[in-house]
Amino acid sequence: MFQSMKNMLFDADKRKYAVMAINCVNMEQAMAIISAAQEEHSPVIINISPRQMKTHGTPEIIAPMVAKMAEGVNVPVALNLDHGQEYDDVIRVIKAGFTSVMIDASACEYEENINRTRLIASIAHENGLSVEGELGHVGSAVEGDSEKLDLYTNPEQAKDFVQRTNIDCLAVAIGTAHGNYPHNMTPRLDFQRLKELKDILQMPLVLHGGSGAGEENIKRAVACGINKINVCTDLFQCGRKAMVEAAAEKLEIDYMDFQIAGQNAMKLFIKDYMRMIGSSGKYYFESSRTREFD
Ligand code: G3H
Ligand code: ZN
Numbered sequence: 001m002f003q004s005m006k007n008m009l010f011d012a013d014k015r016k017y018a019v020m021a022i023n024c025v026n027m028e029q030a031m032a033i034i035s036a037a038q039e040e041h042s043p044v045i046i047n048i049s050p051r052q053m054k055t056h057g058t059p060e061i062i063a064p065m066v067a068k069m070a071e072g073v074n075v076p077v078a079l080n081l082d083h084g085q086e087y088d089d090v091i092r093v094i095k096a097g098f099t100s101v102m103i104d105a106s107a108c109e110y111e112e113n114i115n116r117t118r119l120i121a122s123i124a125h126e127n128g129l130s131v132e133g134e135l136g137h138v139g140s141a142v143e144g145d146s147e148k149l150d151l152y153t154n155p156e157q158a159k160d161f162v163q164r165t166n167i168d169c170l171a172v173a174i175g176t177a178h179g180n181y182p183h184n185m186t187p188r189l190d191f192q193r194l195k196e197l198k199d200i201l202q203m204p205l206v207l208h209g210g211s212g213a214g215e216e217n218i219k220r221a222v223a224c225g226i227n228k229i230n231v232c233t234d235l236f237q238c239g240r241k242a243m244v245e246a247a248a249e250k251l252e253i254d255y256m257d258f259q260i261a262g263q264n265a266m267k268l269f270i271k272d273y274m275r276m277i278g279s280s281g282k283y284y285f286e287s288s289r290t291r292e293f294d
Contacts, residue, residue, distance in 0.1 A: 198225030
């Protein structure tokens with residue numbers, strides 16, 4: 001089932017679990033993600049960023065491929081533009097058939113963030129897509145941004161932001177950052193702030209920088225109201241490790257076996273992550289329709 005993030009995040013919010021949003025740049029990764037979701041009876045979001053689309057599949061190639069795969073399974077699959085910043089990129093993915101967009105104007109001044117986000121939200125909604133915005137700023141782990149308190153999301157401001165932009169879910173900055181943390185450090189998350197954000201907003205909240213955040217932090221973040229978790233770095237590293245090991249074991253490895261080694265390892269990683277954040281088992285198939293249970 002190919003659909004927007006709206007219903008799946010509404011359900012995740014209601015039943016207090018989170019959905020993985022996984023960066024994906026090719027067919028093998030899409031197969032790993034969608035087959036993991038199918039086996040886990042879990043909803044899933046496929047993310048691709050403008051930068052990834054420059055070096056890999058264009059939106060016009062990615063969207064029909066993911067749509068075709070999603071139509072073949074009975075769990076909800078969304079395709080989301082990750083960290084969209086340019087107006088033209090957003091319009092292009094809407095035309096290509098994406099089901100969701102993130103507009104990330106979090107590096108702009110507050111009013112500019114509102115203006116850009118509100119405009120994209122109205123265009124995306126008119127076209128049936130769901131919209132994610134970001135307030136505060138989730139920066140880079142290697143730059144130490146996870147500890148910069150001035151980047152964290154302010155709850156009162158977030159309320160104003162959501163009311164004025166009409167977004168469907170909000171990415172919040174509470175202590176995670178993108179990429180690998182220095183020296184295997186585990187970030188310290190501001191759960192008190194997260195609880196305040198959830199109380200005041202009562203809507204699906206998004207955690208970026210899901211890699212390296214630690215199982216305890218992730219589970220607690222879900223318990224405190226996170227409903228979408230973005231993961232890229234850990235998945236790519238997992239795929240690369242499996243491929244390197246497969247090649248080390250057999251230097252003349254067949255190209256297809258080489259790809260499959262990465263695909264299988266990523267699939268297992270995703271299945272474990274889905275269990276950790278509670279999305280496993282949330283959908284099951286019965287007489288040609290998907291139904292929620294538990
Ligand atoms: O938008 C993408 C994510 O926030 C991924 O972050 O690479 O640290 O997992 P990550
Ligand atoms: Zn991100």
